Amino acid sequence: MSISERIIVPLDVASQEAAIALIDQLPQVTFWKVGLELFVSSGAPILTRLKQRQKRIFLDLKFHDIPNTVAGACAAAASYGVDLITIHAATGSAGLQLAQTALRASAEHAGVPVPKLIAVTLLTSISARTLAFELKVPLELPEYTLEMALLAQASGLAGAVCSPQEVQQLRQTCGDEFVLVTPGVRPTWAEAGDQKRIMTPRQALEAGSTYVVIGRPITAAEQPGRAFERICQEIEDA
Numbered sequence: 001m002s003i004s005e006r007i008i009v010p011l012d013v014a015s016q017e018a019a020i021a022l023i024d025q026l027p028q029v030t031f032w033k034v035g036l037e038l039f040v041s042s043g044a045p046i047l048t049r050l051k052q053r054q055k056r057i058f059l060d061l062k063f064h065d066i067p068n069t070v071a072g073a074c075a076a077a078a079s080y081g082v083d084l085i086t087i088h089a090a091t092g093s094a095g096l097q098l099a100q101t102a103l104r105a106s107a108e109h110a111g112v113p114v115p116k117l118i119a120v121t122l123l124t125s126i127s128a129r130t131l132a133f134e135l136k137v138p139l140e141l142p143e144y145t146l147e148m149a150l151l152a153q154a155s156g157l158a159g160a161v162c163s164p165q166e167v168q169q170l171r172q173t174c175g176d177e178f179v180l181v182t183p184g185v186r187p188t189w190a191e192a193g194d195q196k197r198i199m200t201p202r203q204a205l206e207a208g209s210t211y212v213v214i215g216r217p218i219t220a221a222e223q224p225g226r227a228f229e230r231i232c233q234e235i236e237d238a
């Protein structure tokens with residue numbers, strides 16, 4: 001995989017028109033993420049538009065519900081023929097297992113490749129302080145994310161989403177085949193914004209990320225194409 005193929009760019013915009021404009025502005029991006037904002041506002045047609053352009057798709061709807069409901073949602077998502085789908089690890093093993101089984105059956109029935117189901121361990125906007133004092137989780141943050149990744153792996157999932165700060169530990173424990181996707185990635189010249197547990201793209205890939213998700217440093221740049229190229233160059237110069 002080339003460096004540019006390991007960068008997933010989110011289409012965090014509110015309309016299909018805005019999404020298409022961004023896709024056409026960044027022809028060098030091969031892997032796009034469709035998240036809650038765009039999918040809720042525009043629905044599935046954006047997936048068809050991406051496929052027409054031979055793009056890979058990360059359908060990031062972060063499912064979190066009872067087992068029967070997440071399984072149904074994963075089955076529906078899998079039938080679109082996307083590459084990656086997210087679910088919260090906190091759904092628990094019964095839901096994760098049922099979702100994985102339903103997703104596989106649905107993809108096979110639709111005759112599309114089976115998407116990789118990956119579990120969000122802990123959102124990258126959550127700090128150690130918030131985990132302890134708001135969410136009342138009695139584990140240290142690195143231990144909690146590792147436990148969530150192991151739960152996902154034991155439930156048959158293909159990978160996990162974590163911050164770059166935990167990715168090295170997860171890579172060492174979960175092995176080379178486990179897909180690790182890290183948002184919360186910021187070049188030194190970009191603002192952190194609401195992300196709390198950040199690293200640079202190069203550090204994240206060196207620490208073991210399979211893919212990095214980089215949004216606003218690219219999409220909010222004056223020249224998104226140049227920002228994307230600059231990030232690729234900074235990784236390659238390492």
Ligand SMILES: O=C(O)c1cc(=O)[nH]c(=O)n1[C@@H]1O[C@H](COP(=O)(O)O)[C@@H](O)[C@H]1O
Binds near residue numbers: 086184214215
């Ligand atoms: O699942 C995700 O992609 C995700 C998980 C997470 O823990 N943190 C996180 O930021 N994301 C997504 O990654 C993207 C990050 O965007 P930027 O902060 O603009 O780079 C957003 O689309 C988030 O929805």
